[in-house]
Amino acid sequence: MVTEVAPAPAPPPVARAGGRHLLHLILxxxxxxxxxxxxxxxxxxxxxxxLLAPYDPTAMSGHRLAPPSGTFPLGADEAGRDLLSRTLYGARTSLTVSLIVVSFAGVIGVVLGLLAGYYRGLLDGVISPMMDVLFSFPTLLLALAVVAARGPGTENLILALVIVFIPNFARVVRGTALSVSKEPYVESARxxxxxxxxxxxxxxxxxxVAPIAVQFTTTLAYAILIEASLGYLGLGVQPPEPSWGSMLSSGKAFMELSLWPSLVPGMCIMITVLGFNLLGDTLRDALDPRLRGRR
Structure with missing residues (x-):
């Protein structure tokens, strides 16, 4: 007599929101x-x-530290370069670098988190202490150490930030993997x-998926802030390529003469980081049914 093996029971449905429904919950x-x-x-x-920049962001003119006007909508910096054009290109630099960093860190961190949380044992014993070591360093200090060791530049900046943010994703995914791997439907599947x-x-x-999405959004905000911090210290994207951090750094020496070279990039950093943080918080609430409706 042959005994039939019952198929694995279906797992409880994962709380998912369709694209339109999720957007409705956020808005x-x-x-x-x-x-x-x-x-x-x-x-x-x-x-x-x-298309939006009225001038070449690296083109210099004789209008040094010019205030906002019809010619320069946001004023000009210490070299007579248009601040609006440099701010727009600075946004491109900051967002591109941050997106590349978080994408690579996310993929590597998710893989490490899945391996550590699902297989446990030796893999978890190797991966988790490595992540704990990286977590033990302040984020900016660790990024500074990597960039200082390899030298300034966009590639080294990206490498440093990827190393810094891998543990963020690995820890989140490891916790979920540990929890799910113990569920009865997973045992039945085995x-x-x-x-x-x-x-x-x-x-x-x-x-x-839900914790990864939230972590991706909030890490983007942090990556923009760290990228700007390293740029401010001269260890990020190198001149003449515009970046908000380097613009803020070069404008600080002329604050007594004009606030605009420092004020414009500083406000852009603040507003952008705030936007991603607000989106991350709301995304977390929308993807977690237990938190909906609390606001």
Whole structure:
């Protein structure tokens, strides 16, 4: 008599929101709507910088530290370069670098988190202490150490920030993987012969999508801030390529003569980081049914 093995029971449905429904939940929250507007405006400014910028961002003129006017809508910096053009191209630099950094850090961190959380044992014993070591260093200090060791430049800046942000994703995904791998439906899936790879992609990874999305958004905000900080210290994107951090640094020496070279990039950094943080907080509430409706 052959005994039939019952198929693995279906797991509880993962809390998912369709694209339109998720957007509705975010826009229904006024704070979330503000974050969406800020992110969209800054993204469009970065994408269409060559079309929106009235001048070449590196072109110098004799209008040093000129105040806002019809010729220079946001004024000019210490070299007579148009601040509006440099701010638009600075947005492109900051957002591009941050997006590349968070994408690479996210992929590596998710893979490490899945391996550590699902397989546990030796893999977790190796990966988790490595992440703890990286977490033990202040973020900016660790980024400074990597850039200082390899030298300033865009490539080294990206490498430094990727190393800094990998543990953020690894820890979040590891926690979800540990929890999901102990669920009865995962045990049943193992019993009926599903491979570990299939279990990870069918059960574990889908349950990690929501925390990954939130972590991606909030890490983008932090990456913009750290990129600007390293640029301010002269260790980020190198002149003459515009970046908000380097603009802020070069303008500080002329604050007694004109506030605009420092005020404009400083406000852009603040508003952009605020927008991504607001979007991240609202996204977290929208993806977690337990937090909906608290605001």
């Amino acid at each position: 229904r929250d006024r704070i979330g709507a503000i974050g969406v507007v800020i992110v969209i405006v800054m993204t469009l400014a970065a994408v269409f910088a060559p 019993a009926v012969g599903l491979s570990n790879t299939r279990i990870i992609f069918k059960y574990v990874l889908p349950n990690s």
